[in-house]
Amino acid sequence: MQTAVDPRKLDSQRPKRSPVPYRRWLHALAIWLVLATAGLIVIGGAVTSHDAGMAVPRGWDTFGVWSLIAPLELWWDDPGTRLEHSHRLKGYVVGFSTAALLVAVLATQWRRKKAVWLAVGLSVFVIAQAILGILRVDEVSLVLAGIHGVTGQVFFALTIVMAAMLGRVWVERDQQQGPATATQPRASRRVPKLALLWLGLLFLQLCLGSAVRHGQASLAIPDWPLHYGQMLPPMSDDAVKAAVAALPESTQATMHKAMLGEAVTAWRVHLHFTHRAGAYLITAFGAAFLLWAWRRWRNSGLVAWPTGLVALLLVTQVILGVLTVLSGVGANLATLHQTVGALLLAASAWLAVRMKLVPTAMEDAVTADRLQKPNQRPSTRDDQSELPTGGLGATA
Secondary structure, three states: OOOOOOHHHHHHHHOOOOOOOOOOOHHHHHHHHHHHHHHHHHHHHHHHHHHOOOOOOOOOOOOOOOOOHHHHHHOOOOOHHHHHHHHHHHHHHHHHHHHHHHHHHHHHHOOOHHHHHHHHHHHHHHHHHHHHHHHHHHHHOOHHHHHHHHHHHHHHHHHHHHHOOOOOOHHHHHHHHOOOOOOOOOOOOOOOOHHHHHHHHHHHHHHHHHHHHHOOOOOOOOOOOEEEEEEOOOOOHHHHHHHOOOOOHHHHHHHHHHHOOOOOOOOHHHHHHHHHHHHHHHHHHHHHHHHHHHHOOOOOHHHHHHHHHHHHHHHHHHHHHHHHHHHHOOHHHHHHHHHHHHHHHHHHHHHHHHHHHOOOOOHHHHHHHHHHOOOOOOOHHHHHHHOOOOHOOOOO
């Protein structure tokens, strides 16, 4: 007859493994990947703003030479070719950096399964992103161009999570908890649902922004805060044509240039207006979310810093969106608007990670109270029922 095995005896017999230490060089490598990806997004935004996506007509090579080793004279002289080829070279830097980080994580963090899986996921992601970029050129597809832009910003946010996972705060949290056992599983805090909702809204807005840029709808509504001088924009093709015809010729010329000669149609107006409405929703929700975060983590500088950064980027992004329209969609402003949007998503991912790692002010108060009364057993419903009536009245 088999006897039950005490899990506590198993824990005592199992060899103890020391927690994985914090490695500064590994964290620095992850931060380098973040910075390299940020540079790639800036150059990619400039490529779109200057309509240079097809300046090099083949996805794998630069005028017959593999892009990585293409000589300077092939791509430097023309501004559009220089932008597109620089974007490709920066892509190689990000790809090689991701591969180096994967090797380093496998060699030093193999006991941290989440870190390993995230490093593997980033490597798969960057390969898929490169294939998407090649297909976008070879197929001359604006749809693939839009997807390529959005997924690049998602990759950027994931590099932030990777850097945080290899950072001192996360590693020391794991060290304090110790290894999981059969009797004491590792406690796990979850990312708040509001933070996940905030990230979801930002992602949808980035998708809309990409559709506006690649759908040549950036100046489908040329004024702000009104829409062709009214609260709601014209919704039919005939109404749009009449509204555009009523504009000054200089405004029509600016719209024609910003939209690369494409006609202002009803669906472009709808797309642009939806992007604006999304911006209003995100601004309102973001203000409420950041106020909620500040109140719950008011005693933690670890959460206060990303909260303040997200607030600053949100305000900056709203201002840039307005200026981009009022300026006639200047290339530099449009690039900056896209870049700040990517930074906002990445900073929000950083904030969500910190919310997962750091206890709230209320949780800190409960922990402090337990430390002050270590021997006091929390009362239960059965304990309450055994108290005399007079005692209940006294405590009430």
